[in-house]
Amino acid sequence: MSPARNNWLRLRTVIGLRWGAIGGQLLAVLIAHFVLGIDLAFELCVAVVLLSLAVNLSGTIVLPENKRLSAEYTAAILLFDLFQLAIMLYLTGGLTNPFVVLIVGPVVIAASALPVVQTVVLGGVALCLTSALGFWYRPMTIAGSEVLDLPDIYLFGMWLAVTIFTLFFGFYAARVTRDNNAMSEALVATQMALSREQRLSSLGGVVAAAAHELGTPLATIKLAAGELADDLASLPDADPRFAEDAQLIRAQADRCRDILADMGRAGKDDLHLHFVPLEALLHEAAEPHLDRGKEVIFRLDGHLESVRMLEQPVAARTPEVVHGLRNLVQNAVDFAQTTVWIDASWDDDRLRITVGDDGHGYPEDMIGRLGDPFLGRRKRRTWLRPGYEGMGLGLFIAKTLLERSGAVLTFTNGTEPKRRRGALTEPDLANPPGAVVDVQWPRELIAPLKDASRAALGQNSRNDEEQV
Structure with a gap:
């Protein structure tokens, strides 16, 4: 968990949760003693509940309501709650008390809100306390004389269940929280990239x-x-x-x-170039990376030159499309050995853009996860992407922006990674042997066949002149 997220838990949230726990404990003690007739150390149980109430009141009075708790402060509160709950369970039958499962609660909260170190410590303390309750506890008596005595196999089953719940739910909560945090940070980065592209596009109007x-x-x-x-x-x-x-x-x-x-x-x-010829869109997306020492080959419907200039689609020039394609081209140029290919093809139903390179390709075990934020651990694959220590954020931004425009992305390799390849004698006619990203849109979403309002600059005026 990043340091910026260590202080995000509000005191108000913790105090509110603890008021609920205190009320629940007091209600359970009162019902067990006065309604069910269970003989328990009533005064001691109430004293333990009042101790927790005093701690909650002191936190409410001394600290401001909008205070953000540090990881250490939150861990201390949860540690206190663990011991307070363990004392309550000791006074009310230990593992024979079905409420022993509540000891999992502080661990789950820690896994959701605290770094790994504090979570592991609290989880270890919870397991130790649960194990101790299996040997040391005050038996509950019913109707004044009957001791609630359960078989050892039941007590072992309760201990095993609480242990499994603690480990499973703690790990589950930690994993889900980590993924949510990573996605949140990646979406923020995506929004910042899109906002920057939109500001750059709006500079034309300012000029x-x-x-x-x-x-x-x-x-x-x-x-x-x-x-x-x-x-x-x-x-x-x-x-x-x-x-x-x-x-x-x-x-x-x-x-x-x-x-x-x-x-x-x-x-x-x-301001008027909201729709441009497909070739112009591809060149605009690739322009920042054309002078980086790698050859970038553009092919429209299999042709190197604009032999179908009058027939090529007029595509939507939006910040999402331009910035998304630019990120794909940047990724290809970063990892290409000598050449990057940008291919475009279309028919009446779909428009397809493919960006490929002659690098080593994507790791086979990561292709299914490409486009997820913060893949990391690239050092173990330096033979595939030498010198690259990125976190997968660029591909995530590209995938998110292009999918927002209606595209579907597919990541694959031209050939199997680590396989020896022969030299490309005719790069202009070759298929990309390395990493390949295939981007496809439904034709009506990005380049409608018939829509006069989406013509390229000057096309409407020519049509009007022809009608006159």
């Missing part, structure tokens, strides 16, 4: 607005500089350097205006 707003003051500067230059030129005694400076200001204002005009056009174009 266009800035170019529009700065146009007027630049025109004013240019006009004032021109008039100043003309006035200086008409003065016979004026220093010619002043006129040159005025002309320079005017020229630089013209330059700024041209730069802002280009930026404004680019920003407006970016």
Whole structure:
């Protein structure tokens, strides 16, 4: 468990749970003594319950209600609860008391909220106390004289059941909590990545607005500089350097205006490019990784060049799709030896993008778990991914974002890992021999066949001209 999660348990939550436990213990003692007629050390039992009540009251009064408890403080409270419960069980029959199973509760809470060390310690204490209750306890008597005496085989069965419950539920709670924490952290990272991509996409609009707003003051500067230059030129005694400076200001204002005009056009174009040709989408996703020393080959429907430029789909250019594909390309470039392949194919029903490399491929025993966050333990597989100590977060982000757009991802290998491969004599025509990620969308979700509103930039205007 990360240090940031060690202080997340609220005092209010612990106090509330302990009030429930105190009420339950007091109610059980009262019913057993006055209703069922069981002879037990009533005064001692009430005293033990009142001790727990005093501890709860002191915590409520001394500490602020919104306090976040540290792992050590929470472990101390649970340790106190274990001993308090063990004393209550000692006074009420030990393992003959069916409520002995409640000793599992603090261990489960520890497994859900505390690091492994504190959980193991509390689990060990719970098992030791349970074992002690099998030998030392105050027998319960019924109707004033009949001692509740159960066979040893029953007591052993109760001890074994509590031991198994403690181990199983403790491990189960710890594992589920760890997976939930990992998923939560990975989803936060995914949201941050998507937010960053959306902010970058929205910069086009900011640039266009800035170019529009700065146009007027630049025109004013240019006009004032021109008039100043003309006035200086008409003065016979004026220093010619002043006129040159005025002309320079005017020229630089013209330059700024041209730069802002280009930026404004680019920003407006970016806002309109919600749907682009499939080839442009693939190039945009791969662009940051094209100059990293690996050859990246693009193939549309099996062709290297854009021979089907007029026939290729117009695909949705969303931050989820762009960033998801970019992460897949980054992963392929990281682990490729020399070449990365990005293949796209389509028909009337589906659009498919495949990203592959000529690296060693995915470990066979991990293919089924690829896309889960924080796989870790990569050091044991350095022969497959040398120099890589990642946690699987990149693939998780890519998988999450692309699945959000409606895609289905399949991870596989071109050939069996560790198998000797021959040299690729014609990389342009080869199939990726290493790791391969297959991404498929239903065609209507990413590149509808007939939808005028989803045409590429300029397509609508051409259609309108043809109709006229």
